[in-house]
Amino acid sequence: MTKLSNRVLDMEESVTLAASARAKALKAQGRDILSLTLGEPDFVTPKNIQDAAIEAIQNGKASFYTVASGLPELKVAISDYMEKFYGYAVPANEIVVGTGAKFILYAFFATVLNPGDEVIIPTPCWVSYVDQVKMVDGVPVTFQTTEANDFKATVKQLEAARTDRTKVLLLNSPSNPTGMIYSKDELQAIGDWAVEHNILILADDIYGRLVYNGNEFTAISGLSEAIRKQTIVVNGVSKTYAMTGWRVGFAVGNPEIIAGIAKIISQTTSNLTAVSQYAAIEALTGDQSSIEVMRQAFEERLNTIYPLLNEVPGFEVIKPQGAFYLFPNVKKAMEMKGYTDVTEFTNAILEEAEVALVTGAGFGAPENVRLSYATDLDTLKEAVRRLKAFMEK
Numbered sequence: 113m114t115k116l117s118n119r120v121l122d123m124e125e126s127v128t129l130a131a132s133a134r135a136k137a138l139k140a141q142g143r144d145i146l147s148l149t150l151g152e153p154d155f156v157t158p159k160n161i162q163d164a165a166i167e168a169i170q171n172g173k174a175s176f177y178t179v180a181s182g183l184p185e186l187k188v189a190i191s192d193y194m195e196k197f198y199g200y201a202v203p204a205n206e207i208v209v210g211t212g213a214k215f216i217l218y219a220f221f222a223t224v225l226n227p228g229d230e231v232i233i234p235t236p237c238w239v240s241y242v243d244q245v246k247m248v249d250g251v252p253v254t255f256q257t258t259e260a261n262d263f264k265a266t267v268k269q270l271e272a273a274r275t276d277r278t279k280v281l282l283l284n285s286p287s288n289p290t291g292m293i294y295s296k297d298e299l300q301a302i303g304d305w306a307v308e309h310n311i312l313i314l315a316d317d318i319y320g321r322l323v324y325n326g327n328e329f330t331a332i333s334g335l336s337e338a339i340r341k342q343t344i345v346v347n348g349v350s351k352t353y354a355m356t357g358w359r360v361g362f363a364v365g366n367p368e369i370i371a372g373i374a375k376i377i378s379q380t381t382s383n384l385t386a387v388s389q390y391a392a393i394e395a396l397t398g399d400q401s402s403i404e405v406m407r408q409a410f411e412e413r414l415n416t417i418y419p420l421l422n423e424v425p426g427f428e429v430i431k432p433q434g435a436f437y438l439f440p441n442v443k444k445a446m447e448m449k450g451y452t453d454v455t456e457f458t459n460a461i462l463e464e465a466e467v468a469l470v471t472g473a474g475f476g477a478p479e480n481v482r483l484s485y486a487t488d489l490d491t492l493k494e495a496v497r498r499l500k501a502f503m504e505k
């Protein structure tokens with residue numbers, strides 16, 4: 113008998129984590145690898161948040177289990193945050209806190225999907241959605257968005273993907289990996305379509321505060337009462353507050369679904385680590401000035417590196433509006449170098465140029481690679497210089 117379940121055998125490892133591990137392994141062998149793989153800020157968690165966590169440990173508050181769905185004080189902080197950035201406050205029974213937005217997403221799928229239920233996922237998309245849906249026996253229904261439409265899904269495409277098993281539409285704006293943001297009108301049309309067909313919207317808004325050059329994030333859940341009732345918002349502090357290691361995520365929406373997610377938490381992780389909950393309270397309610405400093409740093413990097421990347425032969429890239437990724441189309445670059453497979457091309461860049469990128473294949477984009485610009489400007493400039501030299505060789 114094989115030791116492993118089909119569930120695990122069928123599952124893909126996260127390509128971003130795999131690419132980062134590969135870069136680290138080569139570095140450990142003494143190679144001078146520049147890694148642009150991981151989607152996490154290179155800043156440490158702001159001091160006021162660190163201090164709040166230390167205090168919670170030292171005064172004993174962080175020693176104990178909390179309510180499975182999260183500390184009441186944290187829910188108040190999240191409700192205030194929603195009021196400020198989404199335009200509506202929420203009662204405590206519409207909020208659940210968990211171990212990273214990633215686990216919250218998994219618990220959401222486990223809460224709403226029966227075997228065979230379909231989730232529409234426009235691609236390119238973040239690597240984990242498809243596997244998470246499969247893990248709970250749901251069916252991911254993916255389709256390609258076009259670069260001509262800035263990688264955004266249209267209602268026409270959604271309608272073509274809809275069946276009588278469609279239960280959820282997944283929307284991620286700003287998007288990982290494309291960095292594109294849906295406009296208010298686009299979201300209104302999509303929201304109305306979802307309401308008309310009674311499809312739940314899962315709005316992964318994790319990059320909502322990381323927007324640049326005057327672009328704005330619109331929350332689909334804030335567009336109308338009907339859309340809000342149909343939407344579960346997933347968000348967290350990882351990206352905005354440089355807190356990836358603390359693993360704080362939350363969901364806001366329909367109380368029955370929220371209670372389902374809390375039930376799963378109660379039977380799996382019990383609760384988000386108490387000290388992280390105290391840190392998150394400070395993140396959401398404390399001094400916000402460091403957040404803007406980090407956002408501006410990302411913006412500066414984007415504005416510096418985007419024109420340089422466009423000069424790399426065979427790389428064609430749309431300027432992202434948010435998140436911290438560039439997602440160039442490398443079809444021409446692959447042709448120039450004699451590759452047909454983007455993963456092999458990415459591996460060649462790693463071996464020969466010593467720059468670690470993430471293959472677009474894991475995001476459902478066989479002609480693209482992803483570069484994270486959540487790293488310092490000198491590294492970014494040198495990485496792009498190496499890419500250019502690689503292509504010109």
Ligand SMILES: Cc1ncc(COP(=O)(O)O)c(C=O)c1O
Pocket residue numbers: 151211212213214215238284287288316318348349350356359360361
């Ligand atoms: C689109 C998207 N959603 C969710 C997450 C998960 O974030 P967290 O660190 O809160 O688990 C990520 C992290 O890479 C992401 O890119």
